[in-house]
Amino acid sequence: MTAPVHVAPRPRLGRVLQQQGALIALVVLVVFGALRYGEQFATGFNIQSLLADDAKYALVALGMTFVIMTGGIDLSVGSVAALGGVVAAQLSGAGLLPAMLAALGVGAAVGLANGVLVARYGLAPFLVTLATLLVARGLALQLADARSAVADPASGFQDFGRWSLLGIPVSFWIVLVLFAAGALALHATDFGRHVLATGGNEDAARLMGLPVDRTKVAVYVLSGTLAGAAGAFLGAQTGSVDAAAGQGWELTAIAAVVVGGTLLTGGVGSVFGTLVGVLLLQLIFNLIVFENGRGVIEISSYWESVIRGAFLLAVVLLQVRLTRRRAAPT
Amino acid sequence: MPETVSDPAATRSPESAAAATGRRGAVWAARAQRYGAGVLLVLLFAYNALATPNFLTVQTLLDVQLRQAAPVAIVALGMALVIATGGIDLSVGSVMAIAGQVGALTLLAGVGPVAAVALALLAAAACGVFNGSLVVRYGVQPIVATLILFIAGRGIAQLLSGGRLTGFRDPAFQFLGLGRVAGVPMPVVLMVVLAAVLWFVVRYTAYGRTLLATGGNPRAARLSGVRVGRVTMIAYVASAALAGLVGLVVIGITSASDANNVGLGLELDAIAAVAVSGTPLTGGRISVIGTLVGAVVLRLLQNTLIAQGVPREVAQIVTGVVIVIALFLQRRSR
Numbered sequence: 001m002t003a004p005v006h007v008a009p010r011p012r013l014g015r016v017l018q019q020q021g022a023l024i025a026l027v028v029l030v031v032f033g034a035l036r037y038g039e040q041f042a043t044g045f046n047i048q049s050l051l052a053d054d055a056k057y058a059l060v061a062l063g064m065t066f067v068i069m070t071g072g073i074d075l076s077v078g079s080v081a082a083l084g085g086v087v088a089a090q091l092s093g094a095g096l097l098p099a100m101l102a103a104l105g106v107g108a109a110v111g112l113a114n115g116v117l118v119a120r121y122g123l124a125p126f127l128v129t130l131a132t133l134l135v136a137r138g139l140a141l142q143l144a145d146a147r148s149a150v151a152d153p154a155s156g157f158q159d160f161g162r163w164s165l166l167g168i169p170v171s172f173w174i175v176l177v178l179f180a181a182g183a184l185a186l187h188a189t190d191f192g193r194h195v196l197a198t199g200g201n202e203d204a205a206r207l208m209g210l211p212v213d214r215t216k217v218a219v220y221v222l223s224g225t226l227a228g229a230a231g232a233f234l235g236a237q238t239g240s241v242d243a244a245a246g247q248g249w250e251l252t253a254i255a256a257v258v259v260g261g262t263l264l265t266g267g268v269g270s271v272f273g274t275l276v277g278v279l280l281l282q283l284i285f286n287l288i289v290f291e292n293g294r295g296v297i298e299i300s301s302y303w304e305s306v307i308r309g310a311f312l313l314a315v316v317l318l319q320v321r322l323t324r325r326r327a328a329p330t
Numbered sequence: 331m332p333e334t335v336s337d338p339a340a341t342r343s344p345e346s347a348a349a350a351t352g353r354r355g356a357v358w359a360a361r362a363q364r365y366g367a368g369v370l371l372v373l374l375f376a377y378n379a380l381a382t383p384n385f386l387t388v389q390t391l392l393d394v395q396l397r398q399a400a401p402v403a404i405v406a407l408g409m410a411l412v413i414a415t416g417g418i419d420l421s422v423g424s425v426m427a428i429a430g431q432v433g434a435l436t437l438l439a440g441v442g443p444v445a446a447v448a449l450a451l452l453a454a455a456a457c458g459v460f461n462g463s464l465v466v467r468y469g470v471q472p473i474v475a476t477l478i479l480f481i482a483g484r485g486i487a488q489l490l491s492g493g494r495l496t497g498f499r500d501p502a503f504q505f506l507g508l509g510r511v512a513g514v515p516m517p518v519v520l521m522v523v524l525a526a527v528l529w530f531v532v533r534y535t536a537y538g539r540t541l542l543a544t545g546g547n548p549r550a551a552r553l554s555g556v557r558v559g560r561v562t563m564i565a566y567v568a569s570a571a572l573a574g575l576v577g578l579v580v581i582g583i584t585s586a587s588d589a590n591n592v593g594l595g596l597e598l599d600a601i602a603a604v605a606v607s608g609t610p611l612t613g614g615r616i617s618v619i620g621t622l623v624g625a626v627v628l629r630l631l632q633n634t635l636i637a638q639g640v641p642r643e644v645a646q647i648v649t650g651v652v653i654v655i656a657l658f659l660q661r662r663s664r
Contacts, residue, residue: 309482
């Protein structure tokens with residue numbers, strides 16, 4: 001980030017747009033969907049399936065947010081999710097808890113490897129996590145014999161994907177709790193301060209005696225663990241996990257983080273913004289499905305990625321304008 | 331490959347730097363970094379010559395090993411240029427799909443093979459201008475800037491194709507993929523010629539020097555009169571154009587453009603090839619021959635393991651481990 005320039009925070013439209021732009025867009029799209037598609041859009045079923053889908057991406061993006069705030073990046077999350085999902089599905093016969101814990105453990109182990117290579121040995125995060133992306137994918141393919149790992153249908157594993165509370169899937173409740181905990185950790189704990197200090201200016205953080213290395217290891221372990229959990233959620237939701245699942249999740253997660261207002265340069269970030277970013281990018285797909293359902297005009301689902309890219313472009317250009325204005329002497 | 335060119339003002343050669351500080355281990359690590367990929371290539375070659383039947387035939391070497399490595403190698407050349415500026419290009423796979431689709435559609439529209447190739451390359455170059463503008467004019471981080479086309483680019487190609495295979499048959503158009511020059515498959519010819527051109531540009535032209543100065547220390551380069559923006563822009567356009575060319579090679583080989591799959595995941599293969607060549611992602615350094623060797627060695631490693639009955643999945647794990655080893659060697663020699 002830029003040098004700290006202390007400007008009295010004025011509620012400028014631009015600032016509000018950067019900080020809450022994704023949220024505003026999300027609200028606008030939800031209202032648009034509710035008005036245009038009426039009851040079908042607002043049904044419990046649609047909301048449930050939307051949120052259940054979002055849960056796994058949200059988990060991955062939460063971990064990615066913390067990694068990016070330290071100035072790093074984690075490309076391995078998609079492969080780790082596949083690995084975690086395969087392990088969870090294969091152990092599902094032992095029950096829900098052991099399967100979930102195994103997925104978390106596998107994810108944490110890959111995250112630990114990432115963290116140690118990045119923090120202890122100072123290797124480039126982009127390439128380290130590219131390497132573990134390959135390794136984790138290879139392990140997932142190997143374990144699943146290059147096919148899908150099918151969950152034990154007699155076990156309670158898949159029940160997890162069906163539970164809901166107050167009309168919202170349990171998996172999404174967990175996401176909400178974790179994001180609340182993440183926001184709390186960022187703003188109210190030493191860990192959060194260390195994360196932001198590490199990403200803001202690593203050398204300065206070291207000179208101040210902050211545990212930079214330990215903080216970095218922690219965020220990669222967090223990211224890996226959450227990716228493992230996302231894989232387990234996928235398994236519980238669909239009953240099987242393809243060893244090729246999760247491809248490209250890392251870049252989707254990075255896009256959600258950026259749309260949510262976190263700068264890739266580190267040191268600045270919003271946990272809540274990431275959740276909004278995930279919901280926003282996923283909602284686009286849902287709206288396209290509904291528009292096609294009306295049968296008036298046919299929108300190819302390929303627009304989905306084009307619109308997502310356009311969103312990312314708009315957010316990035318907005319961020320650029322705002323950071324430049326802030327960096328300029330006032 | 332003692333041709334790792336680096337910006338003399340910004341960095342000394344790692345070997346001489348290590349020698350100056352008198353650390354023997356570091357000298358060895360620097361050598362390993364420089365020659366590691368080459369040594370691995372020689373070892374793999376020797377092993378295969380002894381253990382793999384029919385390995386030492388022109389057909390295996392040219393038509394299998396080198397031809398399979400060529401697409402990644404050509405994309406990796408462009409990637410190496412971008413990495414030399416301190417950037418990265420995640421969009422190459424999507425740009426391949428766009429160029430392939432534009433090429434196939436314009437060919438079917440009857441513009442003729444030459445115009446189809448030109449239009450496809452133009453579309454790819456336009457993608458490069460888009461990436462370059464975001465990085466240069468707006469100062470967007472290269473990862474994010476090229477992530478936009480990574481996401482949207484494949485969608486654009488799929489919209490063009492309607493999600494269907496676009497098949498065609500045109501020997502002239504498919505020459506890029508299937509042709510032969512003096513018996514050598516065209517992809518291999520392209521790989522060698524483009525690498526030679528790039529090697530010359532980096533070593534002997536003003537662009538090469540300004541490129542390395544830009545990546546080594548952009549501020550210093552700007553102060554000394556280098557047009558940093560233009561240098562960076564050219565790198566992104568070259569990377570996209572090379573990716574577009576490879577898109578045409580790939581669809582030429584298969585006689586069909588498959589927007590869903592052409593170039594899928596290739597960005598990571600190309601980055602891996604550059605990383606294995608010992609080039610850091612921080613910019614200011616480029617090794618053209620090293621990049622070529624990196625791409626060939628990763629392919630040969632995969633093929634060797636698979637030929638030995640190692641499952642494809644495990645071969646992938648070995649690639650990951652090789653990247654980490656390359657990173658360690660880079661670190662030791664710093």
